[in-house]
Amino acid sequence: MTRLEMTRRTALLTSAAIAANVANPFRAFAQETPRKGGVFNVHYGAEQRQLNPSIQASTGVYIIGGKIQEALVDLDANGQPVGVLAESWESTPDGKTITFKLRKGVTWHDGKPFTSADVEFTAMNMWKKILNYGSTLQLFLTAVETPDAQTAIFKYERPMPLGLLLRALPDLGYISAKHLYEGSSDIRQNPTNLAPVGTGPFKFVKYERGQYIIAERNENYWRPNAPYLDRIVWKVVTDRAAAAAQMEAGDIQYSPFTGLTISDTARLSKDKRFIVSTKGNEGNARTNTIEFNFRRKELADIRVRRAIAHAINVPFFIENFLGDFAKLGTGPIPSVSTDFYPGPDTPQYAYDKKKAIALLDEAGFKPGAGGTRFSLRLLPAPWGEDISLWATFIQQSLGEVGIPVEIVRNDGGGFLKQVYDDHAFDLSTGWHQYRNDPAVSTTVWYRSGQPKGAPWTNQWDWKNDAIDKVIDDAATEIDPVKRKALYATFVKEANTELPVWMPIEQIFVTVITAKARNHSNTPRWGSSSWHDLWLSA
Amino acid sequence: MRILSLAGRRLAASIPTLFLILIGVFLLLQFAPGDTVDAMMAQMGGGDAATARELRKFYGLDLSIPMQLGNYLWRLIRLDLGFSSIYGKPVATVIIERLPPTILLMTASLSFAFFFGLLLGVIAARGVNKWPDTLISTLGLVFYATPSFWFGLMAIVVFSIYLQWLPAGGFEDIGAVQSGFGRTIDIAQHLILPTLTLGLIFLAIYLRIMRASMLEVLNLDFVRTARAKGLDETRVVAKHVLRNALLPMVTLIGLQAGTMLGGSVVVESVFSLPGLGRLAYESVVQRDLNTLLGIVFVSALLVILVNFLVDLLYARLDPRIQAEG
Numbered sequence: 001m002t003r004l005e006m007t008r009r010t011a012l013l014t015s016a017a018i019a020a021n022v023a024n025p026f027r028a029f030a031q032e033t034p035r036k037g038g039v040f041n042v043h044y045g046a047e048q049r050q051l052n053p054s055i056q057a058s059t060g061v062y063i064i065g066g067k068i069q070e071a072l073v074d075l076d077a078n079g080q081p082v083g084v085l086a087e088s089w090e091s092t093p094d095g096k097t098i099t100f101k102l103r104k105g106v107t108w109h110d111g112k113p114f115t116s117a118d119v120e121f122t123a124m125n126m127w128k129k130i131l132n133y134g135s136t137l138q139l140f141l142t143a144v145e146t147p148d149a150q151t152a153i154f155k156y157e158r159p160m161p162l163g164l165l166l167r168a169l170p171d172l173g174y175i176s177a178k179h180l181y182e183g184s185s186d187i188r189q190n191p192t193n194l195a196p197v198g199t200g201p202f203k204f205v206k207y208e209r210g211q212y213i214i215a216e217r218n219e220n221y222w223r224p225n226a227p228y229l230d231r232i233v234w235k236v237v238t239d240r241a242a243a244a245a246q247m248e249a250g251d252i253q254y255s256p257f258t259g260l261t262i263s264d265t266a267r268l269s270k271d272k273r274f275i276v277s278t279k280g281n282e283g284n285a286r287t288n289t290i291e292f293n294f295r296r297k298e299l300a301d302i303r304v305r306r307a308i309a310h311a312i313n314v315p316f317f318i319e320n321f322l323g324d325f326a327k328l329g330t331g332p333i334p335s336v337s338t339d340f341y342p343g344p345d346t347p348q349y350a351y352d353k354k355k356a357i358a359l360l361d362e363a364g365f366k367p368g369a370g371g372t373r374f375s376l377r378l379l380p381a382p383w384g385e386d387i388s389l390w391a392t393f394i395q396q397s398l399g400e401v402g403i404p405v406e407i408v409r410n411d412g413g414g415f416l417k418q419v420y421d422d423h424a425f426d427l428s429t430g431w432h433q434y435r436n437d438p439a440v441s442t443t444v445w446y447r448s449g450q451p452k453g454a455p456w457t458n459q460w461d462w463k464n465d466a467i468d469k470v471i472d473d474a475a476t477e478i479d480p481v482k483r484k485a486l487y488a489t490f491v492k493e494a495n496t497e498l499p500v501w502m503p504i505e506q507i508f509v510t511v512i513t514a515k516a517r518n519h520s521n522t523p524r525w526g527s528s529s530w531h532d533l534w535l536s537a
Numbered sequence: 538m539r540i541l542s543l544a545g546r547r548l549a550a551s552i553p554t555l556f557l558i559l560i561g562v563f564l565l566l567q568f569a570p571g572d573t574v575d576a577m578m579a580q581m582g583g584g585d586a587a588t589a590r591e592l593r594k595f596y597g598l599d600l601s602i603p604m605q606l607g608n609y610l611w612r613l614i615r616l617d618l619g620f621s622s623i624y625g626k627p628v629a630t631v632i633i634e635r636l637p638p639t640i641l642l643m644t645a646s647l648s649f650a651f652f653f654g655l656l657l658g659v660i661a662a663r664g665v666n667k668w669p670d671t672l673i674s675t676l677g678l679v680f681y682a683t684p685s686f687w688f689g690l691m692a693i694v695v696f697s698i699y700l701q702w703l704p705a706g707g708f709e710d711i712g713a714v715q716s717g718f719g720r721t722i723d724i725a726q727h728l729i730l731p732t733l734t735l736g737l738i739f740l741a742i743y744l745r746i747m748r749a750s751m752l753e754v755l756n757l758d759f760v761r762t763a764r765a766k767g768l769d770e771t772r773v774v775a776k777h778v779l780r781n782a783l784l785p786m787v788t789l790i791g792l793q794a795g796t797m798l799g800g801s802v803v804v805e806s807v808f809s810l811p812g813l814g815r816l817a818y819e820s821v822v823q824r825d826l827n828t829l830l831g832i833v834f835v836s837a838l839l840v841i842l843v844n845f846l847v848d849l850l851y852a853r854l855d856p857r858i859q860a861e862g
Contacts, residue, residue, distance in 0.1 A: 046580065047819075048580060049577065049580070049622075049623050049624075049625065050625070056581050057581065057582065057583075058580065058581045058582045059582075060580065130588065132578075132581045132582065132583045132584035132585070132588070133583060133584075135584075135585050135587075135588065136585060186595075188595075189625060193625075194625065208811070209624060209631075209634065209811070210635065210811030210815065210816070211707065211708060211711075211809075211811045212707075212711050214711065233711055235706075235707065235711075235809065236809060236811075237706060237809045238806050238809070238815065239686075239806040239807050239809070241686075241690055241807075242689075242690065242693065242705075242706055242806065242807045242808065242809060245690060245693040245694060245697065245698060245705055245706075246693075246705045246706055246809075248698045249693070249697045249698050249701070249704075249705040251704070251705050251706070251707075410570060410571075411571075411576075411821075411822050412571075412575075412576055412579030412580070412822065413569075413570070413571030413572065413573070413575035413576035413579055413822070413823070413824050414569060414570040414571045414575075415571075415579070416571060416575045416578055416579050417570045417571030417572075417575045418570050418571075421575075422570070433582060441583060451585070451586035451587075452586070453586055453589060454583075454584070454585055454586045454589075455575075455578050455579070455583055455584070456582075456583050
């Protein structure tokens with residue numbers, strides 16, 4: 001630690017320009033020469049059933065599999081698609097044929113060459129059939145043609161907006177090796193999923209369940225002089241407080257995706273040894289929700305839904321419970337999504353208790369005995385501390401306008417089953433995850449006709465033909481300007497009808513050692529390959 | 538021969554209990570909303586209905602509950618614990634991997650609690666109502682009243698972060714590849730804090746039981762006889778009192794062997810140890826029925842085994858019990 005402070009002091013003394021940079025920890029050491037070597041220890045909070053990102057789209061898989069396997073494209077520092085295994089791409093004017101030119105000279109970790117056959121196999125057998133969100137995205141994919149080893153031509157039955165595909169592929173475009181999966185009876189049970197083989201900067205070494213995963217430098221990586229790190233170790237630490245303690249003891253250098261408690265995060269943000277920031281997680285924006293069950297006659301009345309929104313003081317909640325890492329949300333498309341954000345000028349519901357009471361009275365739900373209008377069951381998702389606090393805040397706010405709320409807590413499986421399959425809720429609250437394009441995982445919250453039991457979809461027994469039409473039109477609109485306009489209409493309609501309210505916007509928080517360089521430099525850095533990450537001495 | 542028939546009778550008596558426990562756990566878990574596919578969807582962050590249907594079929598969840606239970610019991614009779622849906626390998630393998638850390642932690646903290654409980658209990662009983670007794674009893678109460686996760690975290694803060702004497706968590710050092718003696722020392726270092734954390738709470742119970750039991754035996758007639766014979770106090774305590782006062786302690790070990798297996802979830806989580814407690818917790822959250830039932834089965838076997846050993850110990854400590862049993 002002394003060494004680091006020395007560096008800072010020297011920097012301060014030598015140049016005023018550098019001194020200015022010290023205030024900005026991300027640019028402070030731009031002048032340093034990258035150092036090879038070192039072990040990077042990563043906090044891994046929840047073990048998954050497998051590690052292959054071609055068949056499971058979740059941060060818990062990307063944080064490991066994303067260093068070993070690579071996608072066709074990733075996002076650059078400005079959030080724009082940049083080629084990884086694909087070098088270039090083009091779409092025909094009708095949007096039904098998209099051609100990818102693949103990178104030459106890339107080999108799998110086992111030495112076999114990477115070719116278009118791998119892309120074809122992965123797209124048709126994994127993305128289209130198994131990958132969550134991938135199966136929806138690639139629903140109209142009919143074939144992938146491979147005229148030569150470096151060309152993959154995607155054929156679609158309906159127009160596929162190139163922008164949508166490119167923004168979805170960083171998450172939903174990881175490639176697996178055909179020769180390791182071909183002929184295996186069930187891709188899900190293939191042992192390679194737990195000992196992944198890829199083209200990425202790090203090679204899988206060992207997985208001890210419940211303890212750790214190790215990957216080491218790929219000496220034959222296609223990018224010159226990369227990666228810098230010798231190895232990455234993911235340590236399984238399920239207890240959040242214990243993870244913070246291990247960071248302080250120096251055993252862990254990085255805790256991704258809000259892995260620590262709110263209080264520990266606040267504490268470590270004052271510690272010089274760590275950098276605490278939302279930077280590098282812009283691609284993982286989420287909103288806190290209130291989902292209304294229209295099977296309750298009270299909630300089917302729009303005045304009641306608006307009254308509930310008006311009854312809750314969101315700015316107060318954010319300021320006192322969530323702190324700097326959350327902000328007021330304005331609808332289903334978060335403000336970090338610059339390509340689609342329609343601005344805040346859509347119907348909003350500011351805190352106004354009088355208006356809430358007036359709306360409830362107007363709807364005919366006058367207070368009965370003990371001031372009670374009607375009571376509700378609220379099911380909070382168990383994913384984060386913020387949801388639990390938010391549920392309690394909803395309970396207290398609605399109590400003040402005469403709606404007693406009973407909070408029913410469940411674990412993950414129980415929550416999904418009760419809300420999205422059994423529909424045994426009045427209100428529920430959790431996270432809506434925004435995945436860079438509203439068509440990936442946002443519009444399903446509003447589009448009618450979702451199969452019963454599909455989690456994070458419209459299970460509210462609510463249908464609006466106008467919204468359904470906007471969603472369908474936008475999904476196949478090839479012109480980016482028209483698409484953006486359609487999504488602005490979508491947000492306006494969604495905020496007017498309010499089947500789901502999304503009043504808080506959050507980005508995951510990263511806690512990382514101050515010695516890390518080139519970190520958090522893309523909007524999905526935690527999931528990215530870390531080929532340029534290095535540790536200063 | 539007598540031991541063998543005793544063992545045989547014990548085992549025969551425990552088999553129906555074992556099956557009742559397994560059926561009970563199976564049915565209890567059916568009441569929990571959601572199944573392992575829901576839990577998987579929760580982990581993945583979404584998926585479509587067709588995939589879910591296909592997965593349910595794969596895990597055999599499309600069958601009726603009595604059929605699932607029947608299948609499970611039939612497999613169990615053939616000593617097949619089934620396949621774990623979260624780990625993708627046979628349950629037996631998963632459990633055997635997790636057994637060593639659990640057993641190490643359990644025996645270490647039980648021995649620690651037993652030994653120091655005995656020692657402190659005797660000291661407290663010898664100086665009853667004087668300052669050693671007050672001190673020991675107060676300390677015991679403090680240990681007993683402190684939640685173990687807090688103890689664990691404070692131990693990490695003091696010994697790992699400030700003093701940097703001991704590792705903050707994990708079962709062994711991943712950085713260095715060690716073998717033989719070096720590895721043993723490394724694992725022992727990693728187990729010191731968890732053992733203390735888990736052991737201190739049990740220590741409090743043991744020392745109170747030992748103190749009470751000593752006080753009771755010290756007032757019995759045969760102790761007065763021994764003293765009247767002219768034996769010195771140390772001999773009286775060591776040879777006559779201790780042996781009789783040990784019986785309740787031995788009973789307690791048998792009872793707590795089970796608690797220790799399950800009760801270490803907290804300690805295993807705080808110290809990131811790959812033990813059975815955490816595995817059981819994860820199996821419940823992930824609705825991995827096969828793994829959970831497998832753990833219940835193995836834990837039940839362990840408890841039966843420990844209780845059998847306790848029975849043997851009884852007979853050794855007090856020959857009168859053998860005559861009756």
